[in-house]
Amino acid sequence: MKIDDLKNSFDAISPTPEQKDKMLTEILNAEDKVKGFNFTRLFTTAIGLAAVIAISVVAFNYGDFNVTEYENMVAYKTEEPAQKKTIKEENAIKKSAKTEKKENVQVAAPVTEDKTETIVAEAPVPMSMARTIENPENVEAEDANENSGIAVASEENEHNLGIAVVSEENTTDNVEWMTVPALEEVEDLEEENVRTEEDKETEEELEEETEENEEETKAVTE
Amino acid sequence: MTDSFKHRNDDVIAVYNKFSDTVYRVCFVMLKNVQEAEDATQNTFIKYMNYGKEFESDEHIKAWLIVTAKNECKNNLTHWFKSRRTDFEELPDVPYEDEHKSEVLEKVLSLDKKYSVPLYLHYYEGYKTHEIANMLNMNHSTLRANMNKARKKLKLLLEEEEYEN
Numbered sequence: 098m099k100i101d102d103l104k105n106s107f108d109a110i111s112p113t114p115e116q117k118d119k120m121l122t123e124i125l126n127a128e129d130k131v132k133g134f135n136f137t138r139l140f141t142t143a144i145g146l147a148a149v150i151a152i153s154v155v156a157f158n159y160g161d162f163n164v165t166e167y168e169n170m171v172a173y174k175t176e177e178p179a180q181k182k183t184i185k186e187e188n189a190i191k192k193s194a195k196t197e198k199k200e201n202v203q204v205a206a207p208v209t210e211d212k213t214e215t216i217v218a219e220a221p222v223p224m225s226m227a228r229t230i231e232n233p234e235n236v237e238a239e240d241a242n243e244n245s246g247i248a249v250a251s252e253e254n255e256h257n258l259g260i261a262v263v264s265e266e267n268t269t270d271n272v273e274w275m276t277v278p279a280l281e282e283v284e285d286l287e288e289e290n291v292r293t294e295e296d297k298e299t300e301e302e303l304e305e306e307t308e309e310n311e312e313e314t315k316a317v318t319e
Numbered sequence: 320m321t322d323s324f325k326h327r328n329d330d331v332i333a334v335y336n337k338f339s340d341t342v343y344r345v346c347f348v349m350l351k352n353v354q355e356a357e358d359a360t361q362n363t364f365i366k367y368m369n370y371g372k373e374f375e376s377d378e379h380i381k382a383w384l385i386v387t388a389k390n391e392c393k394n395n396l397t398h399w400f401k402s403r404r405t406d407f408e409e410l411p412d413v414p415y416e417d418e419h420k421s422e423v424l425e426k427v428l429s430l431d432k433k434y435s436v437p438l439y440l441h442y443y444e445g446y447k448t449h450e451i452a453n454m455l456n457m458n459h460s461t462l463r464a465n466m467n468k469a470r471k472k473l474k475l476l477l478e479e480e481e482y483e484n
Contacts, residue, residue, distance in 0.1 A: 100442055106424035107443040110344045112357070120357055121335055124364045125328060 331368050338381055339364075341444065342388045348435050349392040351428055359395055363388045385444075386454050389436070426476045434469030437462060 112120070339360065346359040366387055367380075374380045427435050436455065440446045448466065452459040 102423050103427070103438070103442050106421045106427060107344060107439055109421045109424055110347050111340050112343050112360075116357065117339060120339070120361050120364075121332065123361050124331065124335070124368070127361065127365050 327368065331364065334367065334380060334384075335364055337377065338384050341381065342384050344439060344443075345385055345388045345436065346392055348428065348439050349389065349432050350395060355395060359388060359391045362391050366391075382450075382454060385440070389455065423477070426473055429476070430469060430472060433465055434472065437466050438469050438473075441466065 342360045342363050343356055346356040346363075347353070350356050350359060363384060367384065370383075374383065427438060430438075437448075437451050440451045440454070441448065446454070448463055449459050451457075452462045455462070457465075
């Protein structure tokens with residue numbers, strides 16, 4: 098076998114001119130198809146996106162209306178109008194009762210807070226010491242009398258705090274120390290008591306002045 | 320935009336007129352089917368159109384087209400047998416359609432594609448063995464061994480035919 102024979106054999110494998118033209122036209126059309134495909138793909142995707150957005154917007158706006166309308170329709174079909182009214186009225190009464198209860202509870206709550214505050218305020222026990230007593234049960238107001246104004250700490254607190262009884266009148270003199278007292282706390286107590294006495298005096302003076310002014314105004318009017 | 324496409328089309332037509340026969344032969348040697356060879360050549364030139372980079376010379380274009388045609392045929396063969404995907408060397412041969420009537424060609428195409436393609440590229444296109452090895456992504460020594468085997472097999476086939484005649 099010669100090499101020329103082999104070359105000639107490969108020469109036989111060649112497309113005819115018709116085949117060549119056909120392939121070339123298909124190649125050139127394929128390029129157009131590729132371009133067209135890109136354009137159509139973009140166009141279709143844009144239209145699809147717009148349709149999805151429009152449908153979602155319409156569904157969002159129209160969905161609530163449909164739900165309420167459907168609920169109304171179902172209620173109208175299932176229940177009679179008279180029964181509907183009664184049910185609604187009952188519901189309204191229940192709701193009003195619940196709201197009233199809630200209001201009462203809300204009003205009652207601060208009263209307890211006030212009680213604790215009043216106990217602390219009435220007692221001439223120094224504020225710093227009184228605040229340390231967390232449980233109001235340990236504090237026993239001996240009487241509800243405003244004059245006495247005595248607060249007694251429990252035995253545990255007596256030992257812990259070193260304060261037994263404090264009276265409203267002459268607080269500094271009536272303090273009886275059951276155990277070793279803290280000197281700094283006593284000084285603070287004295288200062289606070291002095292301040293409260295001064296405040297009371299100023300209040301009394303102001304009241305007297307107001308009474309005098311009122312009497313003068315009455316006399317002027319007469 | 321249209322001018323660039325026209326220029327591109329002209330370029331494609333020029334390249335097609337130069338190398339369409341080579342690409343078609345490579346495809347036919349590998350696929351052994353006229354219609355499939357036509358499809359493979361079309362796809363190869365479509366890839367050339369969509370290829371963005373510039374080529375240094377005509378030889379560069381020719382080499383690129385041969386490699387692309389080889390890969391296209393390989394993909395076509397693997398696609399043809401979808402049930403199992405195997406390596407290019409292990410792909411089964413498709414029976415040859417007796418359209419190009421030549422005894423030698425018939426014997427060449429009856430060989431495995433790992434023998435026939437290097438024979439075509441070496442003896443017809445005039446490529447050297449190391450160039451063919453680069454194109455087909457093969458080791459140079461294995462390619463030379465394959466070519467020796469191909470020659471021996473072809474010789475045997477032709478001798479058998481002469482003996483039969």
